[in-house]
Amino acid sequence: MNNIMEMIAEETGGKSFRTFKYSFDSIRVPSLDYDDNNEIIWKDIGETEKHKSPKDLSELAKSISKYKPLFTYFLDGSRRVFKVDDISYQNQVFPVIAGQIGIGCCKRESKEIKPFKFERCSVICLPKIANKGGWNPQLFFSNLLQKINSNMSLKKNNIEFTNILTYKYLRNEGENLENKGIAVIQDLMIDKEKEMTAFLASKNLLDQNNYLLKDGSLEYRVMSTGNFRELRKIRNNYRWVVGVSKSFNPEKCLDIKGKNNSNYIANLKLYNRTPVSKYTSKMFGDVSFAIWYVRIREKRYTSNAFDGVLKLERILVTDEEIEHGLDSEEVDFITANIINERNPVCYGKDFRWANHLYPVFLTESYVKSKYISNTLFLNIF
Incomplete structure (x- = not known):
């Protein structure tokens, strides 16, 4: 199979609709x-x-x-989230959400801000009902992750997914399922930020x-x-x-x-x-x-x-x-x-320039520079 969604549909017993793929950041009204x-x-x-x-x-x-x-260390976490397909289980259509998460830490050495540590996660978020047989969720989705990462298209582009996440669905609850998927990815980003802070503390790199x-x-x-x-x-x-x-x-x-x-x-x-x-x-x-x-x-x-x-x-x-x-x-x-x-300021580079601290702006820019392009990321689905 050449298509990741075909593989997911086959392994989970769902039906892929091959719907339009897009970045949520590109279609939502700015707020x-x-x-x-x-x-x-x-x-x-x-x-x-x-x-x-x-x-x-x-x-x-x-x-x-x-x-x-x-301040010696600077930390920023960000994510990009995409709608990559719709898939149906038990006569219900669910969105498939995917995303990239970047957690970056920069360090000041003398008067220079340099990259210190970076972690990128590429994730897919499915409804929990995708576990069609009711198997142990951790084992089931771990096996699915391994099969997805064996895809030749991923290997060719040197891309590997780190997590398959799931969101809950309660019948007639009325909550937007896309938002639930996005929230799960956001939670992972937050957890990775905490892990980075814990790493710095455990190595005794932070003090007065x-x-x-x-x-x-x-x-x-x-x-x-x-x-x-x-x-x-x-x-x-x-x-x-x-x-x-x-x-x-x-x-x-x-x-x-x-x-x-x-x-x-x-x-x-x-x-x-x-x-x-x-x-x-x-x-x-x-x-x-x-x-x-x-x-x-x-x-x-x-x-x-x-x-x-x-x-x-x-x-x-x-x-x-x-x-x-x-x-x-x-x-x-x-x-x-x-x-x-x-100072110096990032005037002209970011509309939030007046509220930016330059080392934070550099760290944020560093994290964003490590993302896979949106076009390549969407095309692998």
């Missing part, structure tokens, strides 16, 4: 995708000093600029002088699969990790009375940070986060109120941090280092 996913109520102070107004860190950022930067800067929020949603299902079980891996969100939902920033507080963030002056708020995740129960915002670009050079503002996160690990918050001097030092990462 705002926020890096964060929580509601922050500015009720609990998340640092040792009680600041009532923003703090100017321009002088601190300038004074430390001649020393070694705090060598932080990891992760692109995006540190608050992962609850997952039903993967090696790291509960963030609280691995929070020690995040002792020296800061999450930076380029885009955040301003409607979820609430003050002590539960009213929208986004105006306070939008009016931050250049190189000013907000007081730190302590947020306990509803998803993980006893995991607390320190969250604050900083402006790294002048408002007059940006196109909307929140361009140039970053949301920063750190997990509170020790009992002292959980009770009293982060040391305010540490918050200032982290934030000043973030300010110093703002």
Whole structure:
């Protein structure tokens, strides 16, 4: 058999419809995708000093600029997801979703940002009902994966699938099945990000002088699969990790009375940070986060109120941090280092330029450069 979908249909007892293949990124209406996913109520102070107004860190950022930067490692995870076919089982048609996942880590050596570690996953996502005989799912889909990877077309193009994932189907539930497949691939990407962080921590590469800067929020949603299902079980891996969100939902920033507080963030002056708020995740129960915002670009050079503002996160690990918050001097030092990462800019290369930190932009570009082209990936199906 020359076609992967023919092989899948034969092995699972389904019928391939050879439907139009496309990338989800190319057909969906552009929308705002926020890096964060929580509601922050500015009720609990998340640092040792009680600041009532923003703090100017321009002088601190300038004074430390001649020393070694705090951030040594930079992490980014991304994925590309495709609809590759429809397949039927028991008179029901299901979408077949496939994707590429890239997890990249770059390291600063002297003044250069260099690739450090990369992992790429090529995956196929099928409905669980594809296991027609009710065999052990892990064994069944593992055998299917081996047969798919024996395809001569894959070998010719030096392509190998790493995972066959599955999504649940409940009759009459009304949920979009394509979205369920995409969510499963997203979960694997998140798990791979955690694995990369765990690797760095296990090799003792992260410490008070060598932080990891992760692109995006540190608050992962609850997952039903993967090696790291509960963030609280691995929070020690995040002792020296800061999450930076380029885009955040301003409607979820609430003050002590539960009213929208986004105006306070939008009016931050250049190189000013907000007081730190302590947020306990509803998803993980006893995991607390320190969250604050900083402006790294002048408002007059940006196109909307929140361009140039970053949301920063750190997990509170020790009992002292959980009770009293982060040391305010540490918050200032982290934030000043973030300010110093703002240049050079990627203006013209990315519409999010005002919120990009250049090492993060380089890491993101590195990950995307490792993808198989969309055309080649779709043609193998």
